[in-house]
Amino acid sequence: MKVALLLGIAAFSLGAAAPAPRKVDLLIRGGTIYTGSAEPFVGDVAILGDRIVSVSRHADITATRVIDAKGMIVAPGFIDPHTHMGGELTSDDPAKRLVPAFLMQGVTTAFIGNDGGGSPDVAAVLGSAASKPVGINYAAYVGFGAVREKVVGEADRVPTDAELGQMKALVAKAMCEGALGLSTGLFYAPQSFAKTGEVVALAREAGTRGGVYDSHIRDESSYTVGLAAAIDEAIAIGKGGGLPAHISHIKALGVDVQGQAPAIIAKVEAARRRGQKVTADQYPWSASGTSLVASLMPLWAQDGGRPALLKRFDDAGLAQKLRAGITENLRKRGGADKLLIVEGKYGNRTLADVAKALGQDPVTAAITVIRIADPGVVSFNQSEADIAKFMAMPWVMTGSDASGGHPRVYGSFARKYAKYTKAEKVITLRQFIERSSSLTADTFGLQGRGHLRAGAFADLVVFDPAQYAARATYEAPTLLAQGVRSVVVNGVVAVDGGVMTGKAAGRALAHAPTVGTCR
Known part of the structure; x- marks a missing residue:
């Protein structure tokens, strides 16, 4: 893709593997290797430059450096398909751009621009890595919310034909600049004001260019259409747009829908049997993370954005209606003691305490x-x-939905291993690794990532199966995970002996659009 070449962005491609050389830069020796697609075995991984040159039971070669991985797990670097780390990855602060919260869990690639927030200027987002080196790889979505707000604003209305044309053009341009696909956050105003047909029209622009539809669905609870109908809508948008549908952080949120996981799983499985590509990601926490407005304010009160909301607070004629809506949403969330404020003047206190x-x-x-x-x-x-029922599904991959104030930023992958794999055995170790790496890479077309094999990019993690665990908690959400011994990003050691090296070897990953769809 021309834009990718001009910006020096790493495309999703993989050349033919050459025969293993007699000397390599790095040899990871004697670990239990999970390749991402095969049963584990004890062996060696040899790396030359930014590529893996051999994965074998014994590599008869010499190396400039050898890492002894005896007793350790060696796995593909983990890939997080849903994060809110765009600010960190494009920060002016080099330390933030290393993303230690991810590297210390073995996460070597992250997606940004989720929930409809991805900038339409994808060239700038991906191009940032050229002048601001990053610690991990990243790919970017173009966001429906950002596009709609740019053209329509924050009003609850249907776009004109001309406005819809402008939005479609913005999505097409972003896809040609390397966007992974179109993301939406249909639960959030003003995206929630859009009808299904509007979303399908924009999704089709992404689908024509080989993209994916990623959605924080319209309702994960019983706020508007309900969880089941929102899942149906996501599947329908994928079908109507002619592209794979991916459900962000799949869950049954709130007292009204708890226990509905089997019914939701049945809907997705039925679509998959019909031949539609439908997948999901999930974070391994019983608490979600959002904003107080999104949790409690009725959608009608958010029409026009924050200025309009504040005016409605002072409108005596709306007081009863507003209080009734907030009361009902608070009930759905399980009450004031179930909402922990994590920012600002009232941080680290429940709404009940406040x-x-x-x-x-x-x-x-x-x-x-x-x-x-x-x-x-x-x-x-x-x-x-x-949580366990969704996690057991082979089409559900690991994600963090990383956002401030929640321990999922610092501990999602480590927690999924320690709690749900090792302790509770909801999934096997091989399933954990593959659903944290190869499943994600294969689903989103990250060729050369997510697998340990000759010719692949050298992204991998070495962790101690006895120690790997999250330390972050709801009370102390910024504690780094433990148990990761080494992390390699594009052939460069980013974590060495459990300590960050400070090396920024990550790359911006531009999705190559379908041939002939971009000028």
């Missing part, structure tokens, strides 16, 4: 807090039974 401290009822307290700002919240609203 209400008590202010001498207010929870609804009034929520309005008081939102008048100051819209803080992030951690919402305890999922059942462990639903």
Whole structure:
């Protein structure tokens, strides 16, 4: 792709593997190797430059450096398909761009621009890595929300034909600049104001160019259409747009829908049997993370954005309707004690605690807090039974939905291993590794990533199966994971002996659009 070449971006391609040389730069010796597609075995991984040159039971070659991996697990670098780490990856701060929270879990690639927030200027997003080196690889979505807001604004209305044409052109341009696909966050205003047909029209622009439709669905609970109908819509958008559909952080959120995992799984499985490509990702936590406004404010109150919302707070004629809507949404979330505010003046306190401290009822307290700002919240609203049922599905991959104030940024992959793989045995070790690496790479077309094999890019993790675990908690969400011994990104050692090396070897990964669809 011409843009990718001009920006020096690494395309999703893999050349033919050459015969293994007699001397290599790095040899990872004696670990238990999970290749991403085969039963594990004890052996060696040889790396020359940015590529793996051999994966074998014994490599009869010499190396400039040997890492002793005896007793360790050697796996493909993990790939996170849903994050909110764009700010870190494009930061002016080199330390933030290393993304230690990810490297110390073995995550070597992340997707950004999820939930409809991805900038339409994908060339700039991907091009940033050329002047601001990054610690991990990243790919980017173009966001439906960003596109709609740019053209339509924050109003609850249908776009004109001309506006729809402008939005389609923005998506097409972004795809030609290397976007992975179109992401949506249909739960969030103003995206929630869009009808299905509008989303299909934009998804088709991504599908024509070989992209994926990734969606935080319209309702994960019972806010509007309900969880089941929202899943149906995501599947329908994928079909109508002629592209794979990916459901972000699949879950059954809130008291009204807990226990619905089997029914939701049945819907996805039925679509897959019909030949449609439908997948999902999941973070291994019972608490979700969003904002206080998104959790509690009725959608009608968000029409026009924050300025309009604040005016409605002062409209006596709307007070009863507004309080009724907030009360109902609070019920769905399980009550004020289930919402932990993680930012701002009232950070690290539940809404119930804030209400008590202010001498207010929870609804009034929520309005008081939102008048100051819209803080992030951690919402305890999922059942462990639903989490386990979704996790067991072979089309559900590991993701973090990494966003501030939640331990999922620092611990999702490590927690999934320690809690759900090692302790509770919801999935096997091989399943954990493959659903954290090769499944993601293969689903999204990251050729040369997600597998340990000759010719692949040298992204890999070495971790101690006895020690690998999350340390981050809801009370202390920024503790780095433990148990990772080495991480290699594009052939460069980024974590050595459990310590960051400070080397920024990540690359921006531009998706190559379907041939003939871009000028």
